[in-house]
Amino acid sequence: xxxxxxxxxxxxxxxxxxxxxxxxxxxxxxxxxxxxxxxxxxxxxxxxxxxxxxxxxxxxxxxxxxxxxxxxxxxxxxxxxxxxxxxxxxxxxxxxxxxxxxxxxxxxxxxxxxxxxxxxxxxxxxxxxxxxxxxxxxxxxxxxxxxxxxxxxxxxxxxxxxxxxxxxxxxxxxxxxxxxxxxxxxxxxxxxxxxxxxxxxxxxxxxxxxxxxxxxxxxxxxxxxxxxxxxxxxxxxxxxxxxxxxxxxxxxxxxxxxxxxxxxxxxxxxxxxxxxxxxxxxxxxxxxxxxxxxxxxxxxxxxxxxxxxxxxxxxxxxxxxxxxxxxxxxxxxxxxxxxxxxxxxxxxxxxxxxxxxxxxxxxxxxxxxxxxxxxxxxxxxxxxxxxxxxxxxxxxxxxxxxxxxxxxxxxxxxxxxxxxxxxxxxxxxxxxxxxxxxxxxxxxxxxxxxxxxxxxxxxxxxxxxxxxxxxxxxxxxxxxxxxxxxxxxxxxxxxxxxxxxxxxxxxxxxxxxxxxxxxxxxxxxxxxxxxxxxxxxxxxxxxxxxxxxxxxxxxxxxxxxxxxxxxxxxxxxxxxxxxxxxxxxxxxxxxxxxxxxxxxxxxxxxxxxxxxxxxxxxxxxxxxxxxxxxxxxxxxxxxxxxxxxxxxxxxxxxxxxxxxxxxxxxxxxxxxxxxxxxxxxxxxxxxxxxxxxxxxxxxxxxxxxxxxxxxxxxxxxxxxxxxxxxxxx
Amino acid sequence: xxxxxxxxxxxxxxxxxxxxxxxxxxxxxxxxxxxxxxxxxxxxxxxxxxxxxxxxxxxxxxxxxxxxxxxxxxxxxxxxxxxxxxxxxxxx
Numbered sequence: 001x002x003x004x005x006x007x008x009x010x011x012x013x014x015x016x017x018x019x020x021x022x023x024x025x026x027x028x029x030x031x032x033x034x035x036x037x038x039x040x041x042x043x044x045x046x047x048x049x050x051x052x053x054x055x056x057x058x059x060x061x062x063x064x065x066x067x068x069x070x071x072x073x074x075x076x077x078x079x080x081x082x083x084x085x086x087x088x089x090x091x092x093x094x095x096x097x098x099x100x101x102x103x104x105x106x107x108x109x110x111x112x113x114x115x116x117x118x119x120x121x122x123x124x125x126x127x128x129x130x131x132x133x134x135x136x137x138x139x140x141x142x143x144x145x146x147x148x149x150x151x152x153x154x155x156x157x158x159x160x161x162x163x164x165x166x167x168x169x170x171x172x173x174x175x176x177x178x179x180x181x182x183x184x185x186x187x188x189x190x191x192x193x194x195x196x197x198x199x200x201x202x203x204x205x206x207x208x209x210x211x212x213x214x215x216x217x218x219x220x221x222x223x224x225x226x227x228x229x230x231x232x233x234x235x236x237x238x239x240x241x242x243x244x245x246x247x248x249x250x251x252x253x254x255x256x257x258x259x260x261x262x263x264x265x266x267x268x269x270x271x272x273x274x275x276x277x278x279x280x281x282x283x284x285x286x287x288x289x290x291x292x293x294x295x296x297x298x299x300x301x302x303x304x305x306x307x308x309x310x311x312x313x314x315x316x317x318x319x320x321x322x323x324x325x326x327x328x329x330x331x332x333x334x335x336x337x338x339x340x341x342x343x344x345x346x347x348x349x350x351x352x353x354x355x356x357x358x359x360x361x362x363x364x365x366x367x368x369x370x371x372x373x374x375x376x377x378x379x380x381x382x383x384x385x386x387x388x389x390x391x392x393x394x395x396x397x398x399x400x401x402x403x404x405x406x407x408x409x410x411x412x413x414x415x416x417x418x419x420x421x422x423x424x425x426x427x428x429x430x431x432x433x434x435x436x437x438x439x440x441x442x443x444x445x446x447x448x449x450x451x452x453x454x455x456x457x458x459x460x461x462x463x464x465x466x467x468x469x470x471x472x473x474x475x476x477x478x479x480x481x482x483x484x485x486x487x488x489x490x491x492x493x494x495x496x497x498x499x500x501x502x503x504x505x506x507x508x509x510x511x512x513x514x515x516x517x518x519x520x521x522x523x524x525x526x527x528x529x530x531x532x533x534x535x536x537x538x539x540x541x542x543x544x545x546x547x548x549x550x551x552x553x554x555x556x557x558x559x560x561x562x563x564x565x566x567x568x569x570x571x572x573x574x575x576x577x578x579x580x581x582x583x584x585x586x587x588x589x590x591x592x593x594x595x596x597x598x599x600x601x602x603x604x605x606x607x608x609x610x611x612x613x614x615x616x617x618x619x620x621x622x623x624x625x626x627x628x629x630x631x632x633x634x635x636x637x638x639x640x641x642x643x644x645x646x647x648x649x650x651x652x653x654x655x656x657x658x659x660x661x662x663x664x665x666x667x668x669x670x671x672x673x674x675x676x677x678x679x680x681x682x683x684x685x686x687x688x689x690x691x692x693x694x695x696x697x698x699x700x701x702x703x704x705x706x707x708x709x710x711x712x713x714x715x716x717x718x719x720x721x722x723x724x725x726x727x728x729x
Numbered sequence: 730x731x732x733x734x735x736x737x738x739x740x741x742x743x744x745x746x747x748x749x750x751x752x753x754x755x756x757x758x759x760x761x762x763x764x765x766x767x768x769x770x771x772x773x774x775x776x777x778x779x780x781x782x783x784x785x786x787x788x789x790x791x792x793x794x795x796x797x798x799x800x801x802x803x804x805x806x807x808x809x810x811x812x813x814x815x816x817x818x819x820x821x
């Protein structure tokens with residue numbers, strides 16, 4: 001190994017590895033906070049890039065998507081493979097789960113065949129050791145002709161050694177002829193023929209690549225041809241003919257497609273090597289993982305345990321979240337008060353900051369603890385390995401709806417925020433499964449709708465009913481999701497489900513660091529939404545609800561207020577009621593007058609007018625124009641509904657007094673209407689941000705609009721039906 | 730005694746006598762099998778092959794209640810295989 005100790009080198013490192021191999025943990029251990037996320041052009045696969053200084057070198061590290069193989073069956077695999085070919089990183093690190101060696105080596109073998117400068121990181125080596133797996137790393141390294149470094153990513157062990165080895169290997173392409181595996185007489189013959197043809201045609205493909213190219217072509221890899229580098233190579237008619245002939249010869253002489261046979265050969269090769277270098281203690285039949293599983297995946301106990309766990313998770317987020325939420329609420333209240341007292345003049349800017357920004361964005365951030373707690377719980381379940389068991393248990397039920405076990409995790413995330421939920425559908429390979437899951441994900445009542453429920457439920461329903469009402473709303477969401485999913489899968493998205501094949505990792509003790517990291521990965525999407533979309537919308541809505549300002553009123557409110565004041569003074573002198581009672585009476589009267597004035601002002605504003613305009617549409621549901629304006633705001637982001645209601649009912653005053661708002665609402669509406677509002681908000685179009693994400697992830701605006709229109713229509717029909725029927729009863 | 734012989738057929742309902750290929754979905758937990766062939770689409774076969782499931786490979790059945798997905802041990806680690814796919818993987 002040549003060691004280049006010239007300092008100040010810029011080295012580009014690519015991280016690959018199976019999903020679940022701890023790749024992300026190693027990436028974080030290497031880069032710390034010096035990382036950012038982007039997108040690969042044209043696809044919705046996340047691109048994570050980080051940087052690190054090491055021994056005077058500047059390392060740029062790209063975390064490629066987790067893949068099992070480099071054959072282009074999924075977007076992730078294509079992205080990973082193309083990056084390696086087109087970007088030609090200086091060195092590739094393959095993160096390997098040492099406790100699942102053979103399957104993880106499948107990717108490594110393919111990388112070796114590609115001939116890229118490679119280092120293998122045998123991660124989770126602590127788990128392997130504890131399971132009695134002993135790997136002769138030196139021998140393995142010799143046999144494969146690749147450096148191997150044992151690591152424990154979750155404890156940042158072996159990272160420096162890994163980086164040192166990588167730096168030494170970087171750019172070292174001489175001598176790597178690329179691993180050559182025998183694929184059996186039929187395939188090898190065709191390979192040779194193809195390879196000679198490729199080298200004969202042009203020098204574009206360097207030596208070690210020719211065999212690999214021939215391999216890919218035989219596999220039936222169509223993506224290879226699209227890469228600019230090799231367009232010329234593949235454009236020759238001779239090559240095309242030869243490939244076709246080879247393919248048909250193989251089709252008749254082989255039982256399965258070439259790719260399957262190649263997989264067999266690769267695994268056989270791996271098997272041989274592993275036999276020589278790995279010794280595992282006789283697998284204890286009843287180790288801890290198994291014992292837990294026998295209970296958790298038990299036919300009878302599995303589902304109740306799962307439901308129980310879900311219940312605990314939700315209870316946790318609500319109960320632990322509440323004091324935290326209160327804390328944030330107070331913070332914003334204090335902030336508002338600070339501005340009120342230090343900003344004497346009643347200017348538009350002040351109102352904007354107080355009502356618009358603090359009111360709007362504050363309303364969103366209050367629910368951050370709740371959402372983060374949910375994501376934390378999910379991260380713990382995922383990292384410990386339980387999620388795979390949950391998917392296993394849910395698979396049967398999900399099948400009845402037309403989905404599969406893997407759809408379950410995105411739906412669970414949807415209870416926090418729909419945006420990361422939709423992104424989580426990436427693990428579903430089947431487009432139909434994925435689309436269906438994306439379209440019903442918004443029905444998992446997200447954290448943003450919670451403010452609406454916590455505002456309305458205590459206002460309209462007696463205490464003992466609070467819990468039940470909340471669960472009812474959530475349950476309705478779930479039931480509707482089931483119905484709609486079934487409907488979609490039997491009509492527009494009809495077809496076979498993808499085969500449900502998923503790795504079942506052994507149980508692991510999640511580390512606080514990785515759990516918090518995973519929680520943050522999803523949580524920051526919610527925050528980003530708050531910081532951008534909701535902030536912008538809050539400002540727009542504030543403008544809509546303030547302007548145009550009415551200066552000349554129909555009724556002379558100032559005169560009315562003066563009159564009431566006079567009455568008060570008179571009462572104070574003449575009556576024998578105590579001062580407090582008179583004061584209370586006065587306050588009530590003043591409030592009533594002020595409200596009237598606000599209503600008039602509101603009706604005059606843009607928002608008010610829109611609300612009036614759509615009133616006929618929403619009247620069948622029992623809504624009035626005030627709710628209408630709030631719903632318009634809610635389209636931007638659900639949380640805004642509450643802020644909007646606050647503004648509609650109390651412009652110019654502190655709108656954080658939720659109880660005051662509840663009282664006013666109670667005065668204006670019935671419980672039935674409140675229920676219909678919640679129902680409508682639950683089902684109708686998800687916030688704008690969600691629609692955008694759906695459009696991006698599904699690569700088609702058709703589906704995003706269907707999500708928007710379809711759900712709103714269902715919401716309308718449902719709320720109308722409930723209101724009409726409810727009014728009759 | 731007449732010229733015909735009666736052939737007594739083995740009781741094929743008992744899986745312990747069954748020698749022919751059996752789909753993974755019908756296997757019993759706790760036993761080991763070898764994959765003989767995989768039916769189904771090319772996509773499915775290629776998808777499974779990347780995870781190590783190809784003809785000739787040995788699998789251990791860890792969990793199978795015949796009503797849902799199967800948990801198998803292959804190549805030293807475990808996979809959950811849904812019923813649809815499990816019906817297409819033939820073992821013996």
